Structures are given as C-alpha cells and as structure tokens.
Amino acid sequence: xxxxxxxxxxxxxxGLALAxxxxxxxxxxxxxxxxxxxxxxxxxxxxxxxFGFRYLAQHTGEARxxxxxxxxxxxxxxxxxxxxxxxxRLTALRERIRHDYRDADCVDLDGWLLSRTEARLCALAxxxxxx
Amino acid sequence: xxxxxxxLPDGSRLETDLAIVGAGPAGITIAxxxxxxGRDICLVESGGLTPESDTQALADGECAGIxxxxxxxxxxxxxxxxxxxxxxxxxxxxxxxxxxxxxPHSGWPFGFATLAPYYARACEILExxxxxxxxxxxxxxxxxxxxxxxxxxxxxxxFVQFSPPTRFGTRYHAVLAEAMYIRVLLHAxxxxxxxxxxxxxxxxxxxxxxxxxxxxxxxxxxVLATGGLENPRLLLxxxxxxxxxxxNDHDRVGRCFMEHPHLSHFAEIVVADLALLPxxxxxxLQVDGRRGQAAFHPSASFLRQxxxxxxxxxxxxxxxxxxxxxxxxxLAEEQRALLRALGPLxxxxxxxxxxxxxxxxxxxxxxxxxxxxxDSRVTLSTTRDALGLRRLRxxxxxxxxxxxxxxxxVRALAQEFGALGxxxxxxxxxxxxxxxxxVSGGNHHMGTTRMHADPHQGVVDADCRVHGIDNLYIAGxxxxxxxxxxxxxxxxxxxxxxxxxxxxxxx
Ligand SMILES: Cc1cc2nc3c(=O)[nH]c(=O)nc-3n(C[C@H](O)[C@H](O)[C@H](O)COP(=O)(O)OP(=O)(O)OC[C@H]3O[C@@H](n4cnc5c(N)ncnc54)[C@H](O)[C@@H]3O)c2cc1C
Numbered sequence: 001x002x003x004x005x006x007x008x009x010x011x012x013x014x015g016l017a018l019a020x021x022x023x024x025x026x027x028x029x030x031x032x033x034x035x036x037x038x039x040x041x042x043x044x045x046x047x048x049x050x051f052g053f054r055y056l057a058q059h060t061g062e063a064r065x066x067x068x069x070x071x072x073x074x075x076x077x078x079x080x081x082x083x084x085x086x087x088x089r090l091t092a093l094r095e096r097i098r099h100d101y102r103d104a105d106c107v108d109l110d111g112w113l114l115s116r117t118e119a120r121l122c123a124l125a126x127x128x129x130x131x
Numbered sequence: 132x133x134x135x136x137x138x139l140p141d142g143s144r145l146e147t148d149l150a151i152v153g154a155g156p157a158g159i160t161i162a163x164x165x166x167x168x169g170r171d172i173c174l175v176e177s178g179g180l181t182p183e184s185d186t187q188a189l190a191d192g193e194c195a196g197i198x199x200x201x202x203x204x205x206x207x208x209x210x211x212x213x214x215x216x217x218x219x220x221x222x223x224x225x226x227x228x229x230x231x232x233x234x235p236h237s238g239w240p241f242g243f244a245t246l247a248p249y250y251a252r253a254c255e256i257l258e259x260x261x262x263x264x265x266x267x268x269x270x271x272x273x274x275x276x277x278x279x280x281x282x283x284x285x286x287x288x289x290f291v292q293f294s295p296p297t298r299f300g301t302r303y304h305a306v307l308a309e310a311m312y313i314r315v316l317l318h319a320x321x322x323x324x325x326x327x328x329x330x331x332x333x334x335x336x337x338x339x340x341x342x343x344x345x346x347x348x349x350x351x352x353x354v355l356a357t358g359g360l361e362n363p364r365l366l367l368x369x370x371x372x373x374x375x376x377x378x379n380d381h382d383r384v385g386r387c388f389m390e391h392p393h394l395s396h397f398a399e400i401v402v403a404d405l406a407l408l409p410x411x412x413x414x415x416l417q418v419d420g421r422r423g424q425a426a427f428h429p430s431a432s433f434l435r436q437x438x439x440x441x442x443x444x445x446x447x448x449x450x451x452x453x454x455x456x457x458x459x460x461x462l463a464e465e466q467r468a469l470l471r472a473l474g475p476l477x478x479x480x481x482x483x484x485x486x487x488x489x490x491x492x493x494x495x496x497x498x499x500x501x502x503x504x505x506d507s508r509v510t511l512s513t514t515r516d517a518l519g520l521r522r523l524r525x526x527x528x529x530x531x532x533x534x535x536x537x538x539x540x541v542r543a544l545a546q547e548f549g550a551l552g553x554x555x556x557x558x559x560x561x562x563x564x565x566x567x568x569x570v571s572g573g574n575h576h577m578g579t580t581r582m583h584a585d586p587h588q589g590v591v592d593a594d595c596r597v598h599g600i601d602n603l604y605i606a607g608x609x610x611x612x613x614x615x616x617x618x619x620x621x622x623x624x625x626x627x628x629x630x631x632x633x634x635x636x637x638x
Binding site: 101102113121 | 282283465468469471472473474475476477479542545546547548549550551552555556557558559
C-alpha cells in the first residue's frame, strides 16, 4: 500500500479548480440543463433524486445546478485525461467514484456512505427534478 | 487408559510425573505431544465422556459487568468446549504480537515467527492442514473466480478455514485410551493446587468427585489447562499457602479478561452485480477436502496509522431483490431505491437481462479485538458451587478504544466496498462511543493469566510457566497477552505444542 492511499482527494481539488476556471455561471442556464440531462441519462434520476435531496439538505451551498454540472463534467474530463483514454462518460464517472472511495472522500446520507461524486450526481438529479 | 474417579476409593492417593488439569483441546494436545516421552502423565478431567448437567452446573457463576453466558460458553466434559465449537480457524496476525504504543499492555514476549512452526502442526491437529490462510492465489485458482486486489490499502483479505470441527473428546479418545503412560481421570474435579510451604513449587492436586470422594494426586509438574475462565479461578482458589492465590503475588491473576466482542446488523451492503463479490467472500467453499471463506481485516499499516485495534469481518448474502417485487420494510425500500439510482455506477455489466435480480444485500458480522484492561476481570464470588468452592465472578468491560476501532473499521470497509465497486453500504453504528446492548462474546476467554516477562505485568513467563513457581504451567487462551481478532483455538493449540516441547526438553 502506498501513502497516497490516505492523502486527501487531490484529484477532486484539481477538478473543482478547473470548474472554477471554466467560469461557472451563477444560475441555471439552458446549456447546463442539457448537460445535466446528459449526465443523468445513465442512472435512474427519479430514484437518485431521493438521495440528492438529502445531500442538498446537508450542503445547502451546493444547490446550484450549473456548478454541479461543471464539477461533474470536470471530474469526467479529468478521469479521461489521467485514466484510460477514450472511456465513456459513464465509465469515467464510475472510475471517479471508485477513487473517491479509495481516497475516503465520502459523505454520510442518513446512514448511507456514498462517494462525494455520486452524492453530487444524485443532487443534480434532485435539482433537475425540482427545476 | 481411562479411569472414572468415582470408581476409586475415597482418600486414594495417586502419583504422576506430569498432571494436566483439564482435557480440552489444550490439555489433550499436550498429553498427546508428550506421549512416548517416557514420562507418566495423568490427565485430570472434571467431566465424563459426554456433557452431564450436574458437572456442567459447576461452570456457572456471577456477572458483574456486561452480561455473559458463563455456562453456555464452555463445556465441562472430556474434550472440553470442542464439543460445541464452530471450527473457525485463523492464526493471529503478526501485528497482534507487537507492543503497540496505542494499546495499553500490548506485546507478546515473542513474535509470530516463533509460533509459525507450531501453527503448522496445530493445523494438523485441527484437521485443516495444509492451511491456506493468506494464499489468495490458491483460493482464486480453486474457485475459478478472480479475487479483487485491495483498493484502498486500509483493508486486507484473509481466509478463515474450518475444522470439521475436530471434537477432541471423540477424535483423540482411542489414542489416549491406548497410550501406555497416559491415564485419563474422569469425573475428577480439581479443587485446589497444593504447594510446598514456601509456595515456590506445586506438590499436587486436591480432587473431589460430585459423589463426595476426595482424592489427591502428587505430581512433579502441573499444567493447568481448564480454560480461560477456570484457570484463574483455580489459581485464586489455591490459597492454602499464598493467601491471594497461587501466582498472584502481584495481583495479576484474573485481570485483563478479554473476549472478541461480536456484533451483527451494523451494516448492510447493497450489491448490484454478484460477479464483483466472488463466492469465497460470501459463502464457505469446499476445496481439496477443506472449507474456507474469505474474511476482511484492517491492514497493519491502517492499524498503525490510525492507532486502532484489530478486527475480522465476514459476511453472507441475506436478501436478493426481485426486480419488481414490493419492498417489505422501509430499509428494503431504501436499498431498492439506491440500487435503481446507482446500480449502473456500481456494475460495468450494462443493462440487466430481463427478470434478473435488482441486486442483493450482503450482511456483515464482526469479531473485534479488545484491548487488555486490568479492570475487566475474573474474581471469586461469595456464592459456592456443588463442591463448596467459590464460584467465579466475571466483570467483563469494554472500552473506548475498542468501540472507536470497530466504528473506524466499518467505515473503512464501506469505503473499500465502494472502491472495489462491490456495493454501497448502509451503516447503523448507533452511538459510536458506547457499545450497544446487543454486543456479545464469541465464547473466547482470554488474558486472565497473561504472559509477560515481568512478573509485575503477567502471570506466566514466555514458557507459560507461572512466575515464581518452578513446576506450574498454564495452557490455553488465558495466557494470551492480547487476543487479536482471530478465533483462539488454533493459537492456543499452537501454544500447547510449544509448551509440550518445552516440557519435553526440561526433563
Ligand atoms: C459454542 C462455542 C463455539 C466456539 N467456536 C469456536 C470457533 O469456531 N473457533 C475457535 O477457535 N474457538 C471456538 N470456541 C472456543 C473453543 O471451544 C475454546 O477456545 C477451546 O475449547 C479452549 O480449549 P481449552 O482446552 O483451553 O479449554 P476448554 O475447551 O474449556 O477445556 C477445559 C477442560 O477443563 C476441564 N475442567 C475445568 N475445570 C476443571 C477442574 N476444576 N478440574 C478438572 N477439569 C476441569 C473442563 O471440563 C474442560 O474439559 C467456541 C466455544 C464455544 C462454547
């Protein structure tokens, strides 16, 4: 085992920085909504929303659809850049989530221990439904 | 040769070179190992060949701390608790032998390597040889499943092996019956160890039968092998010369009682794709005539880094969710929702085929290490048993480090399941600072005559000899200074073999 396994989620921090650099709009726009739909098409968004609302209740500052989209998009980009080339969006998300767990970057949602990325994906589902 | 003490005249005086008190796995192992050494051995056993209620009642006692089943957790008959044991076998981990500065009173006088050759022999005795406790490649080849590599570095895999289980009383009956220099004395309750006037040596045993006979057995060497609760009790009862009991000059006898706190229902893992959780993790596999199952335990580096105690987790599939069946509990409803929501992110298999289960629930059980605590202890009660002897009083206590370690390991395991893509974990840890009322033991009685080079800190030395007494030895898990998170019988049989080597050489 390497010491790296216990280090904070460096990749996530880079991802957030990238999202910030990308100039996230302050409110939902049409592009973000479309992107959100694309991110959610692999999962059952209705079921995910149930967990997403709980995440948003704990992290009220994150209830902004464009930022969540930007975060997730950056995570995917980063996985594609650092991991296997040419992987699908779903595979990249899956990989990112595994890394969250490996890096102990997790949240506790009413007893469920979920990766931060998947919790944010659920939050996106919740926001999309609310919208 | 078997002798029923009830057939001997009252007042009989017997003699032997080596008296072994207690014919459980420890006592029988030592007798067998020294068979043929030319010395006369007498194995003194309280019970008969099968459990009997009046003898079993002698195992009763009083609980002062966490409630504990003193009778149900041991068997007082020839073969000891191996009449009921489950056969789970696994050696202690190397880190368990170390002095860990975050675990008070930790550290064995020797390391894993010293015990390794004895573990190999113990596996033969327990009928699991050659054992494959850490050989993932073996289980992978045997099962045909690809076993996942650890992902986070916090959790490692080990393989528990299952003894048939060996019932010592039947498995080794014939060999003891035929042994030239071994006498097995049944229905013979040792009530006290008698010592020389200076208390530096044991001279023999005072024995009684439940039908009122009193016998004595003079012995040149005595091994106490009556189990982790009765070993300290007998020392404390032996107060003829030493008022605090034999070997108790420094008030160590009976202290540091340890169990393996067992818990279940603290976590449920929803699994979308069973292919990611190979069979050996969820059920016992029968391979080459041996049974084994994978268990999870914290890696040594994680234990060191987070300053935690050890633990072992094993699990099995509890529920399988049909795709469209309604959920029958709120938790099942949650689990189904989570599988629908995140299933595609767990499994790379793509859309499930028509009618395939929505997913499964993997239930976990845990056996934890408990840190030695001098206040968790065995003393004598004021009530008496049918022989007029003071019963034992157990004050089992668990501490903050024990609980904190458990909670940290459950979280680490939940993260590992996520990192491996196996599933998502629902946790119910309750108050993470105190133990739930449902905590129970594993019928493992450890630490009450602990081993330490310093007589102020232990009852026996590294050879299992009672400090300050030339010819009194102790066998069994009561000598464990710390108990790790592995079931104790394999280790106590290994230690019994090591003690037999020592006694053989001492002649
Ligand atoms: C239900 C159950 C399940 C278990 N499952 C497992 C498992 O899966 N894996 C594992 O590793 N361990 C397991 N154990 C524990 C295991 O049985 C013990 O670790 C093992 O039997 C201890 O061996 P021992 O020889 O030290 O003591 P014991 O087996 O307790 O034998 C002590 C013997 O001493 C005799 N004795 C006691 N007092 C006196 C006296 N005053 N005079 C004369 N004789 C006396 C007793 O009658 C008994 O025969 C289990 C125990 C139980 C009860």
